[in-house]
Amino acid sequence: MGNGVVASRLDGSITSYEWDTDGDGYYGEYEDASSGETTTLSFSSDGSYTVQLQVSDNGGVSSTATATIPVSLPPEPSLTASTESIGRNQPVTFDASDSIDRDGTITKYIWRFENGEIKHGESVTRSFSVLGQQEVTLIVVDDSGHRVETTGTVSVYPKPSVDIAVQPTEPIAGTPVQFEARSDDPIDTYEWDVDGDGNTDYTGRSVEHTFWKSGDHTVQVTVVTEEGIVNKTSRVVSVDPERRSNSRRTSKRSRLAKRPSSRSA
Structure with missing residues (x-):
């Protein structure tokens, strides 16, 4: 987010818009500069960036305005599942605890499933009744309002009979x-x-x-x-x-029957 640069002329018309987007003092047709009523920028790293606009009117008068744009890094989502293959209606846990935000904190974890169901939290547990590949989307939001998403899949199989x-x-x-x-x-x-x-x-x-x-x-x-x-x-x-x-008693009787008599005739 940053401050906007707005130019207007009350007693004539603006004839040119020239931008210095890297703070080197050069406008318009120079390298790293641009012309036009609007310009689009992207920043590869976080920090505070200064953008200047120079406008000229039909009377040959020029003026400049400056805006400072704070740039923060987006969060980096990470989605893991407790298992990649599950049985129908068996629970699986999805975890986003390895997601990071290098210059801030993650404030929201949003899980979106193919049937439109939404869950919230760093980790969620869910089961699937539909067989086949099921897609899961994780959206993380940081304290600067950046939203980044990633997707994963799990394979749902019928449970084996036994x-x-x-x-x-x-x-x-x-x-x-x-x-x-x-x-x-x-x-x-x-x-x-x-x-x-x-x-x-x-x-x-x-x-x-x-x-x-x-x-x-x-x-x-x-x-x-x-x-x-x-x-x-x-x-x-x-x-x-x-x-x-009974088996023991039968075995005992059998042994007794086989034992020779100790009586003498």
């Missing part, structure tokens, strides 16, 4: 249980948590595990596609303690 098959369906404590992740989508990795601690215990589409304690056990599988789209599902597996107890 179910867990268990064999046997009524497992016995102390015996192996087979788990298989079934999906109609191409899966890149499978990660299994069979003890509920949130850590990966096994990898692979099919795994085997033995539960030594009876009761309900939650088994979870997390699948990831080649595009990095994540989905997970869980299943409660009930381990029967009675059948384990």
Whole structure:
């Protein structure tokens, strides 16, 4: 922003307008000068610039006017996403914290999405229900009123389907249980948590595990596609303690039956 230079003549007409735009004292046809009722300038760096206008009228009288124009640097926006590929309706966070203003401060962060939705803030979180490439625009405004924008895209994919098959369906404590992740989508990795601690215990589409304690056990599988789209599902597996107890009693009776008698005839 700066001061305007206005020229007028009350008792005649102005015949020439000559500008000194770099403060060297030369007007009009000289290098770095210009002529005409208006002139357009651009500045490559910030600072304070002096512009002078010299006008002459039809009576041969000349006069000058001066304006000082303060120039500030525009902000530099930076847009990053927590992931470039997401599943439908999965949240993604957009962050503008790396945006800078070299000679001032950024006062506004404005986010514009393809459906016309507007959000404000240094970072925002959003999900997308439409598949495909989705464009996001970040607009930053600094304390001098400069507005600069940049755009980015995220790819939205369908979430992969996944179910867990268990064999046997009524497992016995102390015996192996087979788990298989079934999906109609191409899966890149499978990660299994069979003890509920949130850590990966096994990898692979099919795994085997033995539960030594009876009761309900939650088994979870997390699948990831080649595009990095994540989905997970869980299943409660009930381990029967009675059948384990019966098995032990049967085994004990079998051992007793095979033990030779200590009685003498």
